[in-house]
Amino acid sequence: MKGLILKDLLNLKGTFKTLGVMMLLFTVIFIPAGNDFVFGIIIIMLAMMVITTISYDDLAKWDTYALTMPVTRKEMVLSKYLVLGILTISGAILSLIVGIIGTMIVGRSFSMEILAIIGVVLLIALVFGSVMLPLIYKFGAEKARLMLMLCFLIPMGIIFLLEKTNIPIPIDANPWMYLSLLIGFTLVGLILSYGLSLKIYEKKEF
Amino acid sequence: MTNALEIQNLNKNYGDFQLKNVSFAVPKGSIVGFIGENGAGKTTTLKAILNLVSRDSGAIEMMGMDTIKEEKKIKENIGVVLDGCNFHDNLNTGDISKMMGCIYKNWNPVIYNKYLGKFKLPENKKFKEFSRGMKMKLQIGVALSHEPTFLILDEATSGLDPIVREEILDVFMDFIQDEEHSILISSHITSDLDKIADYIVFIHQGEILLKEEKETLLDGMGVLKCGIEEFNKLDKDEYIRYRKNQFGYEILVKDKRGIKKKYPEAIVDGASIEEIMLFYIKGEK
Numbered sequence: 001m002k003g004l005i006l007k008d009l010l011n012l013k014g015t016f017k018t019l020g021v022m023m024l025l026f027t028v029i030f031i032p033a034g035n036d037f038v039f040g041i042i043i044i045m046l047a048m049m050v051i052t053t054i055s056y057d058d059l060a061k062w063d064t065y066a067l068t069m070p071v072t073r074k075e076m077v078l079s080k081y082l083v084l085g086i087l088t089i090s091g092a093i094l095s096l097i098v099g100i101i102g103t104m105i106v107g108r109s110f111s112m113e114i115l116a117i118i119g120v121v122l123l124i125a126l127v128f129g130s131v132m133l134p135l136i137y138k139f140g141a142e143k144a145r146l147m148l149m150l151c152f153l154i155p156m157g158i159i160f161l162l163e164k165t166n167i168p169i170p171i172d173a174n175p176w177m178y179l180s181l182l183i184g185f186t187l188v189g190l191i192l193s194y195g196l197s198l199k200i201y202e203k204k205e206f
Numbered sequence: 207m208t209n210a211l212e213i214q215n216l217n218k219n220y221g222d223f224q225l226k227n228v229s230f231a232v233p234k235g236s237i238v239g240f241i242g243e244n245g246a247g248k249t250t251t252l253k254a255i256l257n258l259v260s261r262d263s264g265a266i267e268m269m270g271m272d273t274i275k276e277e278k279k280i281k282e283n284i285g286v287v288l289d290g291c292n293f294h295d296n297l298n299t300g301d302i303s304k305m306m307g308c309i310y311k312n313w314n315p316v317i318y319n320k321y322l323g324k325f326k327l328p329e330n331k332k333f334k335e336f337s338r339g340m341k342m343k344l345q346i347g348v349a350l351s352h353e354p355t356f357l358i359l360d361e362a363t364s365g366l367d368p369i370v371r372e373e374i375l376d377v378f379m380d381f382i383q384d385e386e387h388s389i390l391i392s393s394h395i396t397s398d399l400d401k402i403a404d405y406i407v408f409i410h411q412g413e414i415l416l417k418e419e420k421e422t423l424l425d426g427m428g429v430l431k432c433g434i435e436e437f438n439k440l441d442k443d444e445y446i447r448y449r450k451n452q453f454g455y456e457i458l459v460k461d462k463r464g465i466k467k468k469y470p471e472a473i474v475d476g477a478s479i480e481e482i483m484l485f486y487i488k489g490e491k
Contacts, residue, residue: 003308
């Protein structure tokens with residue numbers, strides 16, 4: 001299993017470099033402008049790289065080969081979830097570093113707001129991953145990419161509609177309650193998603 | 207003597223294609239050549255052996271262990287090369303060693319480096335710059351570096367030039383010097399199997415048509431060339447298949463010496479595996 005995770009990280013080596021340059025650019029442009037969405041982008045971009053690793057695997061017909069090694073199907077699936085976890089958490093840590101250094105440089109004070117953005121985006125990234133991975137296992141990375149767009153559009157549409165209908169959203173409620181709800185939702189989603197992916201993958205023929 | 211691999215009545219139905227009661231064995235210490243046309247079921251059989259596809263029925267044992275129950279233990283001890291390169295273009299040979307060291311308990315970097323040197327594979331080059339021959343040699347080197355006792359090779363020599371193929375066949379011959387080692391190699395380049403195989407297993411439309419020691423095959427079978435009169439004189443059980451062409455008949459016979467004795471004036475040549483395969487598929491009964 002360690003080998004599988006290592007394989008994905010080694011594979012992303014090149015991508016990490018490109019991403020690093022992009023992030024530097026974003027940081028330079030957005031932080032002075034006081035735009036905090038750069039933190040979200042870093043996390044989402046890293047999380048999305050799990051899809052890149054699966055595309056690479058498909059290209060090399062890696063799964064067929066890996067399963068001739070002492071690697072179980074369960075380990076194959078679990079390793080992808082762990083890679084997702086590693087990537088998102090690294091994204092969060094990176095965002096935090098960028099946040100601290102960035103705000104220091106431009107002379108703003110590091111606010112709780114940045115921390116909150118990072119936390120929430122981290123959870124959102126994990127939720128998206130949980131939706132994506134079973135879709136990829138079922139339909140392949142290419143088709144799933146299109147579905148990912150839907151994954152983005154549907155919740156955005158719902159939020160848009162909610163705003164339109166002027167349903168009062170209790171903004172002032174206890175933020176801790178929201179946070180624990182979100183964390184619980186993410187964890188349950190991850191577990192369900194893993195179970196589903198495993199079920200799909202165990203039946204797969206190569 | 208135990209078998210490295212034993213397949214009994216393997217069945218797998220894909221609707222338009224099926225494996226029908228495939229049974230054969232790979233005796234320890236031998237090289238078994240698994241031949242057949244494209245689409246005959248070679249790769250499907252190999253995939254069923256490796257549990258890459260599920261089977262409808264049948265029992266498969268490797269090294270005396272059931273391939274479903276003891277899957278992990280078996281896979282520690284086999285080396286597999288599939289058709290094409292399965293390593294990602296962005297990696298290099300060092301990455302593979304790091305990765306495989308985590309996957310196989312007995313991954314041996316010394317052996318791996320020995321093969322890299324032997325095959326002259328560059329160390330700091332990404333695989334996307336490797337030629338097809340280099341990629342295949344890499345796959346074979348990797349398959350041998352965790353000291354397996356059984357190699358399963360799917361078209362490992364096809365698409366390669368004669369020099370690379372020769373190099374690779376030499377490595378297989380070296381591997382088989384240890385009597386505990388065995389190889390199952392599928393190929394449609396039958397001349398390679400003429401050189402190295404001890405047994406031939408021939409699959410056609412999902413069924414095993416022939417399994418025989420190679421020497422027995424090549425020693426016994428022959429191609430008789432004659433006209434229609436002589437052909438009509440032949441007993442049905444003296445030949446296996448025949449083909450008609452504009453010059454007369456070509457007949458694959460079971461016992462070329464017997465035929466020579468019986469019809470001293472007839473021309474009987476030896477048959478290569480390729481000819482045998484062609485007769486079975488294209489010839490008439």
